[in-house]
Amino acid sequence: MASYLGLVDLADYEHLVDTLGSESAKYLRQDFFSRLQEWPRPDDKTRILKNQRFLVIFKGMDTPAALELATAKLARLFEEPCDLLGDPVAIPIHAGFTLLEDDTQTAIQEARAALRSAKRSSTLYQLYSPEQQGRLKDEVQLISNLEAAVELGELQLYYQPKVHARHNNLVGAEALVRWHTKNRKVLEPSHFIDAAERHQVIRPMTWWAIKSAVATMAQWSPELGISVNITPSLLMDDEVLTVVRDALDIFSVTPSRLTLEVTENIMADNQQVMLAQLAKLRKIGVRVSIDDFGTGYSSLAYFRDLPADELKIDKNFVVKMLGSPKDQSIAKTVIELAHNFSLKVVAEGVESKAVAVRLKEMGCDILQGHYYDQPLPLSEFDKRYKPNQQ
Ligand code: C2E
Ligand code: MG
Ligand code: MG
Numbered sequence: 001m002a003s004y005l006g007l008v009d010l011a012d013y014e015h016l017v018d019t020l021g022s023e024s025a026k027y028l029r030q031d032f033f034s035r036l037q038e039w040p041r042p043d044d045k046t047r048i049l050k051n052q053r054f055l056v057i058f059k060g061m062d063t064p065a066a067l068e069l070a071t072a073k074l075a076r077l078f079e080e081p082c083d084l085l086g087d088p089v090a091i092p093i094h095a096g097f098t099l100l101e102d103d104t105q106t107a108i109q110e111a112r113a114a115l116r117s118a119k120r121s122s123t124l125y126q127l128y129s130p131e132q133q134g135r136l137k138d139e140v141q142l143i144s145n146l147e148a149a150v151e152l153g154e155l156q157l158y159y160q161p162k163v164h165a166r167h168n169n170l171v172g173a174e175a176l177v178r179w180h181t182k183n184r185k186v187l188e189p190s191h192f193i194d195a196a197e198r199h200q201v202i203r204p205m206t207w208w209a210i211k212s213a214v215a216t217m218a219q220w221s222p223e224l225g226i227s228v229n230i231t232p233s234l235l236m237d238d239e240v241l242t243v244v245r246d247a248l249d250i251f252s253v254t255p256s257r258l259t260l261e262v263t264e265n266i267m268a269d270n271q272q273v274m275l276a277q278l279a280k281l282r283k284i285g286v287r288v289s290i291d292d293f294g295t296g297y298s299s300l301a302y303f304r305d306l307p308a309d310e311l312k313i314d315k316n317f318v319v320k321m322l323g324s325p326k327d328q329s330i331a332k333t334v335i336e337l338a339h340n341f342s343l344k345v346v347a348e349g350v351e352s353k354a355v356a357v358r359l360k361e362m363g364c365d366i367l368q369g370h371y372y373d374q375p376l377p378l379s380e381f382d383k384r385y386k387p388n389q390q
Helices: 013-020 022-036 063-076 102-118 130-152 191-196 202-219 234-237 239-250 273-284 315-319 325-340 353-361 379-385
Strands: 003-010 045-048 054-058 082-084 087-089 093-098 125-127 155-162 169-182 225-229 259-264 289-291 309-312 344-348 366-368
Touching: 003 022, 003 102, 003 273, 013 225, 013 325, 022 054, 022 082, 022 225, 022 259, 054 063, 063 093, 093 102, 102 125, 102 130, 125 130, 130 191, 130 202, 191 202, 202 225, 202 234, 202 239, 202 259, 225 289, 234 239, 234 259, 234 273, 239 259, 239 273, 273 289, 273 366, 309 315, 309 325, 315 325, 315 344, 325 344, 353 366
Parallel strands: 093 125, 169 225, 225 259, 259 289, 289 309, 309 344, 344 366
Antiparallel strands: 003 054, 003 093, 045 054, 082 087, 155 169, 155 366
């Protein structure tokens, strides 16, 4: 008879020790184990493993519905925060499950893989699935190739022109990463950015992008700027401030020529920290742009205190604008909203002259899109736009 085997773990014990101190973390761990005592049924087997994970075998339980009940109980047991001397602190847990047929060691390995994937996806639990593990293996391979690519200089920034809507002159470019792989393929970010963001490699990649964009600007005429995309999670620590400050210092570039683009969903988590970090960047003199605007769910209230200089209307609204009155209304609303809060507006995804003209009539400040140009390798951008000699 098959039974589910599960492993339960505290989310990140080292982090708990760092943030709460070792005594409180220890107390929280005791609370974790004592709550787990109430989870199994009398005939189930449990054990605490050497690495402090809790192992359970739900004897005879082999249907997803029964597992769902068991995990619902697990969630209930950890609903209440732990009371640390009057301070309520949530107990962050994850679990991984698999079906135990006969080989316990294999089942433990599978549950461990499922637990890892629960941690990675920030979900309470995952059930082992061989296909998913296959995908994970592919991702591990991709990440290791990408790490090597950063080291070997296989990443390049391409530059897409940004044009002043009324004067029609070049105002700068957005830097967009491309990966020139060993087998001569050029990969666009959709093939690797999401995976990079799930792993640490996004960090060296982004620092490299900031430095090389600033180095490029040092070669360009002083009125031209460059925008670099930055993943919201990297704003959470102060390293970004050091990287930006150092790059601008080393290359003697005026801070206001660098724009950092962050997506609208920065506000989803840790709003206060994100706002504070954006404010610190602006204090250095760097510009902040809210990318893909209109696709998230920001409340109007957040505009009041938003430390930003620019909104970028998401290309999905811009591309179809002329055939879709609704998209056009959204673009118009974003432009008005931005101007009411003294922000500049960039439209990306401008693919035709007609759209460019309409956006200009609507008061949009800056235009970017295939109508003007694709993202270009630096040498090509230099040849076409002569940014060094404006
Ligand atoms: P994004 O920042 O919103 O960049 C705009 C995307 O729209 C780019 O895709 C650009 O090539 C594409 N685009 C430009 N004009 C047009 C147009 O007229 N029509 C259409 N349909 N598309 C247009 P790309 O280069 O594939 O980048 C995709 C996303 O990858 C970027 O979206 C950005 O979120 C991310 N990304 C790119 N480079 C970096 C990077 O260095 N770091 C990070 N963290 N993310 C990056
Ligand atoms: Mg962008
Ligand atoms: Mg965008």
